[in-house]
Amino acid sequence: MGRKVTLATCALNQWALDFDGNLDRILKSIEIAKSKGATYRLGPELEICGYGCSDHFYESDTPLHCFQVLEELLTSPVTQDIICDVGMPVMHRNVRYNCRVLFLNKKILLIRPKMMLANNGNYRELRWFTPWNKPRHVEDYFLPRMIQRVTGQETVPFGDAVLSTKDTCIASEMCEELWAPNSPHINMGLDGVEIFTNSSGSHHELRKAYVRVDLIKSATAKSGGIYLLANQKGCDGDRLYYDGCALIAINGDIVAQGAQFSLEDVEVLTATLDLEDVRSFRAESSSRSILASQSETYYRVKVDFALSAPCDLFLPSYEPIQWRYHTPEEEISLGPACWLWDYLRRSGQAGFLLPLSGGIDSSATACIVFSMCRQVCFAIQNGNQQVLAYVRRIVGEPDFMPQSPRELCGRIFTTCYMASENSSLDTFSRAKDLAEQIGSYHLNINIDTAVKAVMGIFSIVTGKWPKFRVNGGTTRENLALQNVQARVRMVLAYLFAQLSHWAKGKPGGLLVLGSANVDECLRGYLTKYDCSSADINPIGGISKTDLRSFIQYCIENFNLSVLRSILSAPPTAELEPLADGQILQTDEADMGMTYAELSMYGKLRKISKCGPYSMFCKLIHTWREAYSPAQVAAKVKYFFRMYSINRHKMTTVTPAYHAENYSPDDNRFDLRPFLYNTSWSWQFRYIDQKVSEISDDGVSQSDSLD
Structure with missing residues (x-):
């Protein structure tokens, strides 16, 4: 009797609606899995069409092309003698389901629809799919004629069932179902399922990986079993970066870990595991045995196939491994860089252009591009011919072989310092020095002529010339003079992005990169349609605090010494006149709050679901050593006033890499209005009432929920 099974799971860089590319990557993963001796192969969620099709799921073309790809898979010699588990949308009785299709040797074994759909944060699965709400129930699914011709089957099982092979029992669990309070693997395991598979479309967020790993370890730690996770990787065509991390676990131990960030389009993870390890682990637990004896039975699809070999005593078995987590600084270095690479190679453009101000935000963006060049060079050095082919196509040189990240940076990355009469020599020097250290093609551009031309038009029409506040102007004049500089920079950034390569023959x-961080977006501390408006923004979902830590990481790991002076300089927009050549304007003074405070407001507003009053209640405790209740109230009210005044800017914010779970990204992650009654009269009055009721010892004289 066979005991040991070799199983394969994948991380694939699929792309929405790229049916040709997706098919090639699926076939390659199956081929690799078979070459490693696997008899079962699991792929990511919706891998045939790509996870991020969004409203394309409504189109009848999408399931049609998915079945055409499935036909190609069924007839390919590569898919023979291995159970293949692929993901695609399926219409059953005019209802659209997110499904797994399991097949073997030109026969479809089971179509398993997803039972619990992700519908929070970045996910809107209930918009496109319906959950299968019939536990342990199976119906007949009538196959399209193109599939019938291949399989000879008219109908196949559709529903919540499990596969029963000659030697074991396998069941599917799909992404969100792992995260649910009553995950299917609980009841499946009690009914004797020994191998659980999870096809996911799970995106990267800073500090998130440990949650996913802990869930999988705990899924098998209590009642035993083998667990395979497959995940989408790369940029599927939107703001999210799917971070791979395919893994295999058994009885609470991780035995195989895939890369979280990689330029490999196809990654296949395998492990050879002993089924008797699962059985002996379970047999020891009397509580599990009692529950199992009372469990309801799943419909079993019997498969005349064994995952194990007849004589496999000498196959190697597993050793537990320690999961290797990246630090947040490493995640910032790797995740957005991989996202930029996918965007660049798929956009057909020749590189990036970044307005480099010499401050932390634009410098962090430049470092992420440099990190991308490092990863590209590492991939080429490790023999990745596909990455090399992309590089040669991007630079337009069929024989180009990058010798260093600096050399590659010089070919695909243009930085420009856009000086005005309000710019300082310090920021000019820092931008120039950073460009030299990373190797970017650097431009120095003076915008004063363009600004004066725009203001001249205004003056001709109105007969007036506005002044800065330091010269006696009003607040409105001061703001308008700052904004015209910022917007001229955006126009020039796009002009040079379109024509700088042309000028060099x-x-x-070039793609224009933005560099507004998540905290400034939350506060609205940016000019609408200024140089924060760009094609994409790799740091738009990263906090200022994390960016400062990332800059320190780059100093230590990339040997970019100029970053020390950038890190120590106060953040400034440099849009107001200098005083004796020195900067008077700083970002935190302009905002009326610190970046640390902004991060706190963002987390309370989004993650803790706080309105003005509940945020005040939390912060009078958190900040009790630093501020009085009246001061806390003033800070909370000021934040909500500024947030609501500037919320409209999020409707036009540059598409940004999603890295932080308090991102204010409008219409996608943060579904809040952009037109508010900015006085918050009822809410602020209630806060003021509570402040007046708090005694000298900080205790409220009435019930806070009255």
Whole structure:
């Protein structure tokens, strides 16, 4: 009797609606899995069409092309003699389901629909799919004629069932179902399922990986079993970066870990595991045995196939491994860089252009591009011919072989310092020095002529010339003079992105990078349609605090010494006149709050679901050593006033890499209005009432919920 099974799971860089590319990557993963001796292969969620199809799921073309790809898979010699588990949308009785299709040797074994759909944060699965609400229930699914011709089957089982092979029992669990309070693997395990599979479309967020790993370890720690996770990887065509992390676990131990950030489009993870390890682990637990004896039975699809070999005593078995977590600084270095690479190679552009101000935000963005170049060079050095082919296509040189990240940076990355009469020599020097250290092609551009031309038009029409506040102007004049500088920079950034290669006699255009961080977006501390408006923004979901830590990481790991002076300089927009050549304007003074405070407001507003009053209640405790209740009230009210005044800016914010779970990204992650009654009269009055009721010892004289 066979005991040991070799199982394969994958991380694939699929792309929404790229049916040709998706098919190739699926076939390659199956081929690799078979070459490693696997008899079962698991792929990511919705891998045939790509997870991020969004409203394309409504189109009849999408399931049609998915079945056409499935036909190709069924007839390919590569898929023979291995159970293949692929993901695609399926219409059953005019209802659309997110499904797994399991097949073996030109026969479909089971179509298993997802039972619990992700519908929070970045996910809107209930918009496109319906959950299968019939536990342990199976119906007949009538196959399309194109599939019937291949399989000879008219109908196949559709529903919540499990596969029973000659030697074991396998069941599917799909992404969100692992995160649910009553995950299917609980009842499946009690009914004797020994191998659980999870096809996921799980995105990267800073500090998130440990949650996913802990859930999988605990899924098998209590009642035993083998667990395989497959995940989407890369940029599927939107703001999210799916971070792979395919893994295999048994009885609470991780035995195989895939890469979290990688430029490999296809990664296959295998492990050879002993089924008797699961059985002996379970047999020791009397409480599990009692529950199992009372469990309801799943419909079993019997498969005349064994995952194990007849004589496999000498196959190697597993050793537990320690999961290797990345630090947040490493995650910032790797995740957005991989996202940028996917966006660049799929956009058909020749590189990036970044307005480099010499401050932390734009410098962090430049470092992420440099990190991308490092990863590309590492991949090429490790023999990745596909990455090399992309590089040669991007730079337009069929024989180009990058010798260093600096050399590659010089070919695909243009930085520009856009000086005005309000710019300082310090920021000019820092931008220039950073560009030299990373190797970018650097431009120095003076915008004063363009600004004066725009203001001249205004003056001709109105007969007036506004002044800065330091010269006697009003607040409105001061703001308008700052904004015109910022917006001129955006126009020039796009002009140089479109024509700088042309001016050098080279083909192609550049993608403009933005560099507004998540805290500034939350506060609205940016000019609408200024140089924060760009094609994409790799740091738009990262806090200022994390960016400062990332800059320190780059100093230590990338040997970019100029970053020390950038890190120590106060953040400034440099839009107001200098005083004797020195900067008077700083970001935190302009905002009326610190970046640390902004992060706190963001987390309370989004993660803790706080309105003005509940945020005040939490902060009078958190900040009790630093501020009085009246001061806390003033800070909370000021934040909500500024947030609501500037919320409209989020409707036009540059698409940004999603890295932080308090991102204010409008219409996608943060579904809040953009037109508010900014006085918050009822809410602020209630806060003021509570402040007046708090005694000298900080205790309220009435019930806080009255």
